[in-house]
Amino acid sequence: MEHDFFFPAAPGSLPGADGYFGAFGGRFVPQALVAAVDQVAEEYERAKADPAFIAAFEELLAHYVGRPSALTEVPRFAGHAGGARVFLKREDLNHTGSHKVNNALGQALLARRMGKTRVIAETGAGSHGVATATACALTGLSCTVYMGETDMRRQAVNVARMELLGAEVVPVTSGSRTLKDAINETFRDWVARTHDTHYLFGTVAGPHPFPAMIRDFQRVIGVEARRQLLERTGRLPDAAIACVGGGSNAIGLFHAFLDDPVRLVGCEAAGHGVQSGEHAASLTAGEPGVLHGSRSYVLQDDEGQIAEAWSISAGLDYPGVGPEHAHLHSCGRAEYRPVTDDEAMHAFRLLATTEGIVPAIESAHALAGALQVGAELGPDGLVLVNLSGRGDKDLDTASAHFGLAGAR
Amino acid sequence: MSGNLQLLTDTLARAEREGRAALISYLPAGFPTVDDGITSVLATLDAGADVVEVGLPHSDPVLDGPVIQTADDIALRGGVRIADVLRTVREAHAATGKPVLVMSYWNPVSRYGVERFARELAEAGGAGCVLPDLPVAESAQWRHHAAEHGLATVFVVAPSSTDAQLAETVATGTGFVYASALMGVTGARAAVDEAAAVLVRRLRAITDLPVCVGMGVSDAAQAAHVAGFADGVIVGSALVATLLDAGGGEAALAELTAELAAGVRAG
Ligand SMILES: Cc1ncc(COP(=O)(O)O)c(C=O)c1O
Numbered sequence: 001m002e003h004d005f006f007f008p009a010a011p012g013s014l015p016g017a018d019g020y021f022g023a024f025g026g027r028f029v030p031q032a033l034v035a036a037v038d039q040v041a042e043e044y045e046r047a048k049a050d051p052a053f054i055a056a057f058e059e060l061l062a063h064y065v066g067r068p069s070a071l072t073e074v075p076r077f078a079g080h081a082g083g084a085r086v087f088l089k090r091e092d093l094n095h096t097g098s099h100k101v102n103n104a105l106g107q108a109l110l111a112r113r114m115g116k117t118r119v120i121a122e123t124g125a126g127s128h129g130v131a132t133a134t135a136c137a138l139t140g141l142s143c144t145v146y147m148g149e150t151d152m153r154r155q156a157v158n159v160a161r162m163e164l165l166g167a168e169v170v171p172v173t174s175g176s177r178t179l180k181d182a183i184n185e186t187f188r189d190w191v192a193r194t195h196d197t198h199y200l201f202g203t204v205a206g207p208h209p210f211p212a213m214i215r216d217f218q219r220v221i222g223v224e225a226r227r228q229l230l231e232r233t234g235r236l237p238d239a240a241i242a243c244v245g246g247g248s249n250a251i252g253l254f255h256a257f258l259d260d261p262v263r264l265v266g267c268e269a270a271g272h273g274v275q276s277g278e279h280a281a282s283l284t285a286g287e288p289g290v291l292h293g294s295r296s297y298v299l300q301d302d303e304g305q306i307a308e309a310w311s312i313s314a315g316l317d318y319p320g321v322g323p324e325h326a327h328l329h330s331c332g333r334a335e336y337r338p339v340t341d342d343e344a345m346h347a348f349r350l351l352a353t354t355e356g357i358v359p360a361i362e363s364a365h366a367l368a369g370a371l372q373v374g375a376e377l378g379p380d381g382l383v384l385v386n387l388s389g390r391g392d393k394d395l396d397t398a399s400a401h402f403g404l405a406g407a408r
Numbered sequence: 409m410s411g412n413l414q415l416l417t418d419t420l421a422r423a424e425r426e427g428r429a430a431l432i433s434y435l436p437a438g439f440p441t442v443d444d445g446i447t448s449v450l451a452t453l454d455a456g457a458d459v460v461e462v463g464l465p466h467s468d469p470v471l472d473g474p475v476i477q478t479a480d481d482i483a484l485r486g487g488v489r490i491a492d493v494l495r496t497v498r499e500a501h502a503a504t505g506k507p508v509l510v511m512s513y514w515n516p517v518s519r520y521g522v523e524r525f526a527r528e529l530a531e532a533g534g535a536g537c538v539l540p541d542l543p544v545a546e547s548a549q550w551r552h553h554a555a556e557h558g559l560a561t562v563f564v565v566a567p568s569s570t571d572a573q574l575a576e577t578v579a580t581g582t583g584f585v586y587a588s589a590l591m592g593v594t595g596a597r598a599a600v601d602e603a604a605a606v607l608v609r610r611l612r613a614i615t616d617l618p619v620c621v622g623m624g625v626s627d628a629a630q631a632a633h634v635a636g637f638a639d640g641v642i643v644g645s646a647l648v649a650t651l652l653d654a655g656g657g658e659a660a661l662a663e664l665t666a667e668l669a670a671g672v673r674a675g
Pocket of ligand 1: 124125126203245247360363388389
């Protein structure tokens with residue numbers, strides 16, 4: 001198969017052996033987890049050099065996920081984006097409805113290799129929880145998903161899906177009852193049960209090797225999109241755009257373009273506006289710090305207490321971000337812009353009504369970014385957007401936001 | 409001014425000469441208020457704790473169970489600041505002359521400024537730090553400043569730690585080694601895991617540093633059991649719980665501490 005996502009690590013490629021991307025990353029975990037995290041790192045190194053593992057992963061991507069995912073040009077939507085051509089990478093068409101399944105399947109195969117019988121995961125929007133529950137059903141692993149109580153309410157459809165898939169969903173009632181707290185609780189579970197349990201982390205944050213490993217599992221997005229776009233248009237895009245929660249769909253898209261003259265644009269959730277203090281824009285408004293096992297940009301106060309994030313989108317509602325994005329931000333290779341709830345919801349509805357595609361609210365942040373970047377580029381522009389997921393899970397939130405008749 | 413690493417070492421050595429384990433109490437600063445927190449810390453020292461660990465409350469205490477999470481939450485909602493933590497250390501040490509450690513997650517120390525935190529902790533009379541989410545590999549900067557300011561660097565090891573990890577920990581840690589009695593987060597348990605004794609034996613084989621055992625110890629019988637094989641017994645959640653319980657309070661805190669102090673002498 002053509003994917004080549006387990007690219008041979010070129011000399012000087014990141015992260016280094018210590019898990020750092022420049023000044024960001026590393027491994028800030030209790031000693032009780034060091035052995036477990038080492039085991040993941042060692043097994044992943046072996047797996048990615050093992051043709052049988054790669055073949056099993058590619059087989060699942062092709063015939064279970066349905067890859068390669070489509071690349072769709074959206075001219076009616078693009079009419080609102082300064083006339084630039086806009087193409088969507090359709091991760092929403094994957095089995096389970098988002099990019100999260102790529103990583104969940106890769107790590108489920110890895111968990112089996114390590115002889116683990118139980119998988120635990122955090123979820124915000126529920127996309128990662130559904131993907132993990134799916135991968136566990138497929139591979140015969142028991143599955144427990146931690147989810148903030150607030151998120152269980154706003155993503156009730158996904159809670160039901162996880163339960164139907166045989167997973168246990170545990171409500172988390174600490175802190176802000178959202179993604180950050182779900183991750184805390186999953187770590188607490190893991191510290192107590194490393195012997196039989198793998199923590200199937202959902203985004204490119206966490207201690208080394210998770211940011212690098214999850215990027216590799218998601219790298220297929222950009223590899224496919226780059227080839228598809230070259231075939232269709234004969235050129236590279238001017239900009240590749242993705243939403244950034246922890247950053248897995250964004251790094252999956254960006255990584256194939258790192259050495260190309262392509263603008264990489266990450267859209268962070270600005271919630272009610274960065275000035276309001278109610279947002280999740282860690283790169284725009286955060287400071288370097290350590291959260292969930294790695295050094296990156298973090299929303300925090302002057303004494304290192306982590307701030308509560310806010311976004312209408314449960315999947316972006318996180319006060320941290322993956323360390324590779326912190327690195328790309330600080331060296332200027334990628335640009336990160338805040339997108340408010342209202343801007344995202346405008347783009348959400350625009351895509352639905354102009355193209356007949358209902359995006360996830362997370363992905364709608366990238367669409368809003370595309371409207372802005374398209375206008376900056378003008379009619380000659382070519383924009384690639386990662387449509388990271390579909391909006392079925394968001395119908396209640398959207399109906400309430402727009403005051404539709406279907407609102408509950 | 410130099411910190412009180414030596415006092416910590418001497419205190420643990422004296423307990424050993426007395427043929428007993430030391431009792432180390434843990435309470436978060438600022439819980440339920442800064443002044444009440446100081447009173448509680450002093451109560452445990454007066455009732456027989458040899459050393460106290462003052463917790464620096466954190467928004468995301470990933471290694472703590474529900475009891476300490478709740479206490480941290482109350483302290484943070486009350487507005488506790490690092491200056492209050494340092495004041496707690498200063499007053500506890502000044503009033504008792506006993507060694508006082510700080511237990512903190514890494515981000516607050518890192519954000520406050522590693523050198524600044526070490527310097528101010530030493531100035532307050534602190535004896536050192538327990539940094540549970542800072543593994544040895546990431547600890548060079550802290551250890552540099554801790555050494556400069558006469559502060560202990562206490563690493564936490566767990567039953568899952570490999571021989572190589574234990575070796576690197578005892579080679580770089582100072583004061584004592586904190587052996588976690590179990591795999592898991594803080595919180596009282598019905599019984600102390602057999603794994604604790606095994607871990608202590610593995611450490612004894614490679615170090616002369618005192619080995620103190622914590623996590624899950626909640627009553628005098630457990631303290632006596634652990635004192636049979638460890639140099640110190642660390643008790644946190646059970647003490648915090650006496651302050652959270654309806655009908656609990658200062659008297660219950662002092663009473664449990666006194667029972668634990670008797671326990672470490674019975675082991
Ligand atoms: C559809 C979708 N897109 C994006 C995200 C954000 O995650 P990440 O930044 O890791 O891609 C989520 C998270 O739940 C999601 O469900």
